Amino acid sequence: MSSFTTFEQLPLTPSCQKAIHKLGFSTLTPIQAQILPHTLAGQDAIGQAQTGTGKTATFLITLIEALLKRPFEKADKRFLGEPRAVILAPTRELAQQIYEDCVELTRFTKLHSVCVMGGTDYAKQQSEFDKGYLDILIATPGRLIDWVHKHEIFLDRVEVLVLDEADRMLDMGFIPDIKRLVRRMPANTDRQSLLFSATFNQDVMNLAYRWLYQPVFVEIEPENKTSDLVDQQFYLLMEDQKLLALRQIIEQDDVKKLIIFANRKDQVKRLYYKLKSDYKTVMLSGDVDQSRREKYLQRFKDDNANGGAKIMVATDVAGRGIHVDDISHVVNYTLPDQPDDYVHRIGRTGRAGHTGVSISFVSEDDAFNLPALENHLETKFDLQQWQG
Numbered sequence: 001m002s003s004f005t006t007f008e009q010l011p012l013t014p015s016c017q018k019a020i021h022k023l024g025f026s027t028l029t030p031i032q033a034q035i036l037p038h039t040l041a042g043q044d045a046i047g048q049a050q051t052g053t054g055k056t057a058t059f060l061i062t063l064i065e066a067l068l069k070r071p072f073e074k075a076d077k078r079f080l081g082e083p084r085a086v087i088l089a090p091t092r093e094l095a096q097q098i099y100e101d102c103v104e105l106t107r108f109t110k111l112h113s114v115c116v117m118g119g120t121d122y123a124k125q126q127s128e129f130d131k132g133y134l135d136i137l138i139a140t141p142g143r144l145i146d147w148v149h150k151h152e153i154f155l156d157r158v159e160v161l162v163l164d165e166a167d168r169m170l171d172m173g174f175i176p177d178i179k180r181l182v183r184r185m186p187a188n189t190d191r192q193s194l195l196f197s198a199t200f201n202q203d204v205m206n207l208a209y210r211w212l213y214q215p216v217f218v219e220i221e222p223e224n225k226t227s228d229l230v231d232q233q234f235y236l237l238m239e240d241q242k243l244l245a246l247r248q249i250i251e252q253d254d255v256k257k258l259i260i261f262a263n264r265k266d267q268v269k270r271l272y273y274k275l276k277s278d279y280k281t282v283m284l285s286g287d288v289d290q291s292r293r294e295k296y297l298q299r300f301k302d303d304n305a306n307g308g309a310k311i312m313v314a315t316d317v318a319g320r321g322i323h324v325d326d327i328s329h330v331v332n333y334t335l336p337d338q339p340d341d342y343v344h345r346i347g348r349t350g351r352a353g354h355t356g357v358s359i360s361f362v363s364e365d366d367a368f369n370l371p372a373l374e375n376h377l378e379t380k381f382d383l384q385q386w387q388g
Contacts, residue, residue: 003027004033004036004037005027005028005033006022006025006026006027006057006194007021007025007026007028008026010028010036010037010040010234011040012040012065012364013065013068013069013110013209015068015103015108015388016065016068016108016109019104019106019107019108020040020057020061020107022104022107023104023105023243025075028051029054029075030053030220031047031049031053031054031055031058031220033219034220035047035058035062035216035218036058037063038061039058039059039062039064039104039192040061040065042192043214043215043216043220043310044188044192044194044207044211044212044213044214044215044216045194045195045215045216045217046194046195046196046197046200046212046215046216046217046220046222047194047195047196047197047219047220048196048197048198048199048200048217048219048220049196049198049218049220050318051250053220055196056097056101056164056166057101058139058196058312059087059162059194059196060098060101060102060105061105062086062160062223063087063160063162063192063194063196064105064106064109064136065150066085066159066160066192067084067085067111067135067136067159067160068109069288070159070375073114074231076173077298078133079130080129080130080134080184081129081132081134081152081154081271082132082133082134082153082154082157083114083134083135083136083155083280084134084135084136084157084158084159084187085135085136085137085154085158085159085160085161086139086144086158086160086161086162086180087102087136087137087138087139087153087162087163087164088135088139088140088141088144088161088162088163088164088169088178088179089138089139089140089164089170090140090141090164090169090172090174091140091164091168092117092118092119092140092167092222092283092291092293093167093297094164095115095117095138095303096115096117096294097378098115098138098164099115099138101114101376102136102138106136107323107357108226108278108336111135111136111138112126112131112133112134112135112136112196112215112302112313113135113137113138113140114128114129114136114137114138115137116137116138116139116140116143116144116147117139117140118140118142118143118201119289119291119293119359120143120291120317124300126152129153132287134153137153140371141169141174141177141178141181141185142174142177143281144181145177145180145181147186148181154184155181155185155272156184156185156186157182158185158186158191159186159187159191159192160191160193160194161182161191161192161193161194161211162193162194162195162213163178163193163195163196163211164196165196165197165202166195166196166197166202167198167199167200167204168197169195169215170203170204170207173189173317175207179238182211186228188211188212188213188351189213191335193211193212193215194212195208195211195212195215198344199340201291202221216226225277225316228355229350229351229354229356230330230346230349230350230355230357230358231355231356231357231358232346232358232360232381232383233358233359233360233384234356234360234362234381234383234384235359235360235361235362235383235384235386236362236363236383236384236385236386237361237363237385237386238361238363238364239312239363239364239365241275241334241363241386242363243271244290244331244363245301245361245386246260246275246331246333247278247362249281249329249331249359250275250310250311251277254309254328254357255328255329256304256326256327256328256329257310257311257324257326257327257328257329258302258310258311258312258327258328258329258330258331259311259312259313259314259327259329259330259331259348259349260311260312260313260314260330260333261314261315261330261331261332261334261343261345262313262314262315262333262334263315263316263334263336263337264315264334265285265286265287265315267315267334268283268284268285268286268294268313268315269283269287270312271313271333275311275313278310279310279311280298280299280304280308280309280310280311281308281309281310281311281312281313281316282297282300282309282313283296283312283313284295284296284297284312284313284314285314287314296309296312300312300324301324316336316338316341316344316345318386324348325351327348327349327351327356328349328354328356328357328361329349329356329357329358330346330348330349330357330358330359331343331358331359331360332345332346332358332359332360332361333362333365334361334365334366335360335361335362335369335370335373336367336369336373338374339373339375339376339377340376342360342373342376342377343376343377345358346358361386362383
């Protein structure tokens with residue numbers, strides 16, 4: 001167990017400590033207390049932790065400190081497009097969220113951070129590279145490979161590599177891309193590498209031990225896979241009753257902001273068009289281009305009274321990497337095929353000490369996914385008949 005309990009006890013540079021203080025961070029979360037003493041000393045680390053445990057701040061603080069404590073000598077030659085630290089994330093939403101956190105934590109330093117991801121304009125990203133020496137690069141694997149092939153980004157001077165949500169990257173088929181990128185970096189003995197994942201199977205562990213050097217392993221098992229702050233409700237109903245039931249939920253007084261999850265892009269699109277004429281609604285799925293995603297996400301984050309959207313309809317791409325603190329309700333319009341996605345979905349509410357409500361519709365089409373979900377959460381759900 002770590003003897004550190006607060007950020008002030010850690011050997012951090014004044015500029016990093018100042019940013020942490022400005023963000024209102026004081027007490028270390030369990031994963032921060034257990035990993036940071038190792039990673040700040042330059043060790044590689046594997047961290048198993050759910051979303052919302054402080055892992056993003058853990059790896060950002062590690063790499064910011066590494067770069068600040070090893071400044072380039074005046075005689076050292078630097079070139080544009082040579083990042084010193086690379087963070088790889090599976091989705092655009094997660095990459096954008098990490099970038100925003102990185103900007104906050106580096107605000108009192110001269111470190112230059114850039115985020116590159118698919119669906120965004122190449123010229124705009126190029127102009128970011130041209131602004132100055134690149135310290136921290138946050139990227140989705142496919143877009144980074146594009147830039148490497150264009151000979152605009154060179155990975156031969158990477159000092160810190162972070163792989164976030166490794167299990168998700170594996171599921172999404174990114175591992176061959178990451179292998180190609182890692183081959184262009186210094187050997188694992190010549191860089192610091194950190195890997196984070198919500199779940200660990202043998203495939204993830206094999207990758208971890210190939211890419212990391214003598215890593216420390218920290219596992220933070222949640223006492224419950226789902227938060228006690230979320231009231232989980234399950235309702236039995238027919239498929240053709242779902243839309244009316246959803247409208248009744250939206251109309252309830254205690255519904256402030258709501259995410260509605262569906263499994264497929266076509267389901268999300270249909271729901272969006274059925275709701276948007278009556279309610280301020282935005283949509284998030286793989287079909288929505290990056291500039292519209294950012295616009296929609298901002299509208300959802302904005303206060304309802306100031307023109308913000310009350311409802312977001314989304315596929316599971318929004319289940320990870322999106323942090324909006326005032327979401328009061330989550331509706332699973334369809335039960336997810338993967339139990340882990342259920343945990344991520346309902347984790348969008350009940351955040352930052354607030355309570356939340358998760359409502360799952362169980363029709364004849366969803367019932368097949370129920371046993372695996374109950375098994376995963378080691379519980380038996382109380383299924384109620386919808387009384388609409």
